[in-house]
Amino acid sequence: MQSLIGTGVALVTPFKKDFSIDIEALQRIVNFSIDGGVEYLVVMGTTAENATLTQAEKELVITTVINTNKGRLPLVLGVGGNNTMQIVEELKTGDFSAFEAILSVSPYYNKPTQEGIYQHFKAIAEASPIPVILYNVPGRTSSNMLPSTVIRLANDFKNVVAIKEAAGDLIQAMQIIKNAPKDFLVISGDDMIALPIVLAGGAGVISVIGQGFPKEFSEMIRLGLNKKVNEAFKTQYFLSDCIDMIFEQGNPAGIKQVFQALGIAENTVRLPLVSVDDSLANRLNEFVKNSIK
Template structure:
């Protein structure tokens, strides 16, 4: 799974003022990533607002990205949820031939035990024709997938090849790296600790800020992978404030505010999310002007 080394980005779904999907903006976004050094694209992750897209819209978003990408970068598709059997059925019935891997979030809202999480991913593993990236994001799911559970899963299901770790806990990351199988990959799901994670032995990041600052963010990760700490840290400290800003009022409102400033797409999100406030947009504008 060399495709997963480096910087992936969790693409937003651009919306027009009337909240319809902005497919031209989506094409611009894809090309912006390709032109600026991103290594792979993640489609319909949390940042893409799939919870508020219709089934038809999801298919159109996927088709648009696949066509615009035209085989230039590897693609990862988000297939996850809190209904295990529905995820199994989706994996069995969906054409996944354009993707290199599945990103599958730990079940949210239901708050399963660690054994429930293990059994969920066992079912997902058995159903998936593609390698799987487990996604741990306890701030959204309500339950942390403990390192012991991740290690158990990684040892038992060989098509679960990586974890997108977004607990924001560098000690948890180090426990994973210490005890994981040699070929299991640790990917940051938290932009602020992406570089520390890579320097600790991780393979990269699935980023949000990366789609707004793709050239520098991907360069930072490459420096980190090569052990060029001074150069990597210089970029990390340069982009730190922007990471705070884009998550200040939630994701993806913040990154869409930055993408608006960059003339990639509008700032619009769908309810129950709301657009970034005027004050936050001004902070992001000022950051971009001085970057």
């Protein structure tokens, strides 16, 4: 899965002030990310606020991204949830011809055991017509998919090709890198530690900030993959304050403020999320202003 090495970006769903989907802004975001040099696009992840979208809206977003991309970059589709049977049915009946892989989150709210997590992804792997990227994000799911479970899945199912590891734990990521099959990819799900994970042997990142600063962030990851450490860390430290800020009041409120500062999209989010407050907006606006050359 060489196409998943480097920087993928978890695309936002831009809204107009009336909370309807802003198709033109979505087209601008896709083109901005592609022109900035990212390696692939992730559609319908958590950052897309997919929990607040109707099925028709999801289909509109997916179609818009496919049509705007025009085959330029590989696409990954978020297909996950906490109802295993529903996901399996979606995988058996959906059209995934435009996508390189699915990204499937570990079940949230139910808080399954490690065996439950394994059986969940076993069912997904057996049903999926395309490769599967596992997604571990304990901060959202309230359960941590342990390295032993990840490695078990990677060994048992050839189409389980990667994990987006967002536990915020470098040691846990390193355990997976060390013990997983040779071609299994460990992809950072945390922007702040993406570079350290790459330097430890990871394959790259599925990023939030990467769509706001695609040129800088994707180049940083490529430098890391090529072990040009000092050059890579210059960008890491340049962006580190902004990475902190975009998550300070929740995702994707922060990155949407960046897009507003760039003149690409409104900073509107749907309830129960709210836009960043004036203090954070001013700080993000200032960072963007100072970063534009």
